[in-house]
Amino acid sequence: MCGIVGFTGSQDAGPLLLEGLKRLEYRGYDSAGIAVQSGGVIRAAKASGHLRNLCEQTHDGADLPGVCGIGHTRWATHGAPTVTNAHPHLSDDGVFAVVHNGIIENYAELREELQGRGFVFHSETDTEVVVHLLDCYYKGDLKAAVMKTVSRLNGSYALGVVCADHPGELIAVKSASPLILGVGVGESFFASDVTALVGHTRNVIYLEDGEFASLTPDRITVFDCAGREINKTISRVVWDVEAAEKGGYEHFMLKEIMEQPRALKAAIEPRIKDGRIVLDGVELTAEQLRNIRRVVITACGSAYHAGCVGRYIMEELCRIPVEAEVASELRYRNPLIGQDTLVIVISQSGETADTIAALKECKARGARTLAIVNVVGSTVAKLADDVLYTWAGPEIAVATTKGYTTQVAVLSLLSVYMARKLERIGEERFGELVKGICSLPERCQRAIDLNTHVGYLAKRYHNNSSLFFIGRNLDYAACLEASLKLKEISYIHSEAYAAGELKHGTIALIDEGRLVVALCCYEALFDKLVSNIKEVKARGAKVLAVAQEGNRHIFAEADDVLFAPAIDPLLVPITEIVPLQLFAYYVAKENGCDIDKPKNLAKSVTVE
């Protein structure tokens, strides 16, 4: 949601800012703008809709000369996605331009106050108060004006500021919204995430909440909220620009599906040493684990679905009560969470507003918190007591694929690790599970190779207006993700149903030709699932089954079959989701959808 970039150096800023915004497109946006400072003047250009409109309007940035500027892609919250509401917002005297990601919660009262002082508002945005506050407090000392402005703001904000009186200087401010600084040679950058930086530098500084920075081409100075200069570590981003490009694939989503074997390898391999599981720096002793009465897994969207899979695996292996709950519910529920609760927070981006809030709530109640996160240095990673990174590499497509499977893989590792420490599983079962987890990269590749006919099935079924995914136990947990994947990129209504629940009402919707996707890889309940298949077929449904490779019985039951390679029963969701990710992808493609950037969605949901 909303992307911010800033550049100061000796190259033309306009084209660089547009290129940075292009790399942030995946976050979701509906308008864009840039502002470039030169010769004591700030020039800005904004356009609604696709970024290409802004590129055309500015001749790829050439119309805005200058070597220092800021840019923004806006995902509308306060006010429609119009040019007026697009960022940057400029002060009336043209001295300041501001871009913002987040929400200024007290904007209404600030707006009223500023209007009382004679400031005229042009947009409906919350952001505009920031530029007027800067204008109001600026008496020649930029740092002082920034500090005074920030002290008036409540809410979440990453801000980028240029001031016409300070040539070549950018200001970056971070509070509860992501902002990363890029350290180049004779040039400096900021951006909402590293994908916009890695083409120029892999040396980055992660700002903490409450910090702000002054960037010039040769120097980055970071201050705490009291204005004291602080020393920051420069971190090196481990992946390069190719990881954030399509690499010959038509869509990022397809590339990321295909990358899953590699991503799983990166998540798993370094954590298995001489047949033991080593969880980075996370120390969970047998005694600490014995004191845990309950595990609560919390997250949003697909990350929550990974948590639902984790719940089945962890409870089965550890024999501790495990719950999974969406973060937006948990945070407002006065939950029974205390020192005897282990809270596992899952997030690909590490910046999801509800997940962060739930994590803070659980910490405040004394729980030990462990985060499973992909983005290094993200807010969730910083807030949690312990972090297990998924090492999936950059995920650009809005619909997560490798993010999800690596989350489930890390949850599986954690569950097996805990179960062995608690002595709930013996050496033999431990060995089997470790072997199963280690085989996931190769099994995932097999899942891709086995389903070359998935595009053909998508052609057959893409016209369905509404469909059901059914399964039991871990198959059901996988249904949740399969259904979301399909609906979010193809806009086809679908529901995930525990197969045994169907006849308690929903079976009324099964009629002639309705597609039911039946996940039957959890073999212990295969016969039960077959009964459910028979029930829906008897009412005219078409059944597309997902079954384990080698299961011959399924041909007698289903109209069509996708295959997942055989694996330990507890790991089936990771292999069976792969053909269903592909199915969702090809159905969306058949329907001509914007696969990498589905309508109304943002990659990183930084507002609640």
Ligand code: F6R
């Ligand atoms: C769906 C999807 C979303 C995210 C959710 C949480 O494909 O990607 O449902 O899973 O918005 O995002 P993170 O994992 O970044 O917290």
